[in-house]
Amino acid sequence: MTVQKIAVLGGGLIGASWAALFLSRGHTVAIADPKPEAEAFCRQLIRNAWPDLAQLSDIPDVPDWSRLSFHATIAAACARADLAQDCGPDRIDIKQAMLAEAETTLPSQALFASSTSSLMASDIQAGAKHPDRVLVAHPMNPPHLVPLVELVGGKATAPEALGRARAFYDSLDRVTVVAQKERPGHIANRLTSALYREAVNIVAEGIADVADVDRAIAYGPGMRWALMGPHLIYHMGGGPGGYRHYLEHLGPTQVDRWQDLGTPELTPALIDRMVAELDASLSGVDAEALRQKRDAALVALARLKQDLPV
């Protein structure tokens, strides 16, 4: 079964970004959102995203708006869809209700893929008519620019459904990884949480302020992480002996350092301090201009990674 029509459930930032990507690859997209203003928001985001998408792959000059429709209900959007991309709020009761409504019209072979960053497919699919086609397909924000899609099946997910999902996202030039276990944060957000915990701890302990922590990442190890992950970095740092040499000789220094890392408490006082430090570092910076610069830089970085895959 090939994916042609996609129902996007939720017309917020994530849903609109997915919709732009799907539309750019020739799919028919039906967005479900009860809020009337969602349509204008999505159309504007798709218009803004189009030139960026055009830099990353060969797409039509303009969106084929005839392939895009808006619906007040999930049931209406899911009719005749091959895949439903859930972009609703991350609450299990809401997700289960969304899935239940989707199943009233979604063809039995269609996939139900949730963008959830915090819920488990096993919990979402509990009580479903066809739990076997329910899975997590978690993107990083914004999905049309950051290639990673994490796939996670639940206890009742069919391997065949996971395989079809992987083939679909791969067909959009996404980089898919499959988590072998359902755990909070899947894979990527476990890693971001681990980094963030120490980023907060360094401020809490007075080692550096918010702006210096951020600069230390973005002008230091963050530049390497845009190109390769930590395992490969340490392999290359291991010299001719590679990763084994690194682990056997410098692994113990990592373990020592782990002992000194902290788990800060997010107290109101610490929150106040971090917000004040961050705001001070952004004084005079326009939020929308910053977002545009970030997206332009992400597009340039994604192109760089296409040209120079490490």
Place this chain on the structure above:
Amino acid sequence: MTVQKIAVLGGGLIGASWAALFLSRGHTVAIADPKPEAEAFCRQLIRNAWPDLAQLSDIPDVPDWSRLSFHATIAAACARADLAQDCGPDRIDIKQAMLAEAETTLPSQALFASSTSSLMASDIQAGAKHPDRVLVAHPMNPPHLVPLVELVGGKATAPEALGRARAFYDSLDRVTVVAQKERPGHIANRLTSALYREAVNIVAEGIADVADVDRAIAYGPGMRWALMGPHLIYHMGGGPGGYRHYLEHLGPTQVDRWQDLGTPELTPALIDRMVAELDASLSGVDAEALRQKRDAALVALARLKQDLPV
């Protein structure tokens, strides 16, 4: 006092990369290394680095080799130097001995800056004749391409010396941050260790293999970390309410996730598995070609950050 002549103590990867950077900015560089093969190694690295450096700033077409000299002893290299950049082994007894020898010829006003990633300035300067001019100036590898330099003073370091060091590295277009406390890993390597701990834990717990962890970083959050640090990322993810909104509404989900992160034991069996998975993912990849691609991508990324500073 302006820095003109720099003694680079140790002609390995880090020393040679620093030497290339210093030379490209018109400084006179004296490299000290007892190994006769260090000279050929450094000259080759400088030759290779030159075109990359030329892409990042306005430098002479070719290195001025007359400004570069090699010395078998630290004392010889440090004569008349304005700054000694220590790139020796990370062992406190060796560092103290290197500093003691440097002080036999280093002018009293010259700085002694250690590239150490694991030692403390307070320990290095203990027993020095002029402890006030001793500090840590820690780069990320390779220093000529990654801009971050972390400065850390010890108990006896003069604020004036830290200030002079900062002005010097800033003059090379480095991005300097000053750690306010001496702690293992300074700032950046605390953050890399925090990320790495969970990168290992995810493999240890069977959530994903080495290659998928690395892909999840390099095609996901790593792309954002090349542009901005985690505090700013969450600020931008907080919508109109910014960082305060994020921390007050989603901070608790971070804290929950922190509870589920692990501290793996680097057992021989886990080391074997990680090495095997990494080697399998690199089968057929030439190590030198990979290094060249990494450096080319780092240069392109550094240029991108110059053109599109976020």
